Amino acid sequence: MQPKSSSARSPxxxxxxxxxxxxxxxxxxxRIYQFRDRDKICCYDISVTQxxxxxxxxxxxxxxxxxxAELLLLDKSTTTRVVDALERKGYVERRADAADARALSxxxxxxxxxxxxxxxRELIAQQAEIVAGFDREACAMATEVIRRLARAAEARFVSGISVGDCAPGTGCSPRRRD
Structure with a gap:
């Protein structure tokens, strides 16, 4: 049995x-998708969040x-501003909620x-160009890995796990993304 070489790394x-x-x-x-989305979406006079x-x-x-707000991981006031802007532009409307007429939907x-x-449609066309050179199995595997990473990241975010000043035990409440 040979001893481990010094170049072997631990697990x-x-x-x-x-x-x-x-x-x-x-x-x-x-980073690339944020800029791509911002550049593509904002040319239609709405923000990425909208x-x-x-x-x-x-x-x-x-x-x-x-x-x-919960779905978008936003606080209530940010969601209100997003919806107000969409309503002013005619893209969203507030109506009496079907389950509770006192509430708005x-x-x-x-x-x-x-x-x-x-x-x-435009964003999907861009995706089609990107994945055109991938074989279908590689594309499916990449999609699954990205979905799993997104679910894991969301679970950490929702549970309040953070880094830096908002790390658990510091007394800081994590900020929600705007």
């Missing part, structure tokens, strides 16, 4: 190296403001759905 060191590489790759991807709200309402149907308008579908 912990390998995990940290993999995590470092993953962090760099995800950071690059998120587009996320339209997407939620288009995909899930009418919902109360609190449900939208948010609903995407025909104009809002048309806008969302236009933006979504």
């Amino acid at each position: 912990q060191a390998e995990l940290l190296a993999d995590a470092t590489a993953l962090h760099a790759a995800v950071s690059d991807l998120v 587009c996320y709200a339209l997407e939620a309402l288009a995909g899930r149907g009418p919902m109360r403001s609190q449900a939208l 948010l609903q995407i308008t025909r104009k809002g759905r048309t806008l969302y579908e236009t933006i979504n």
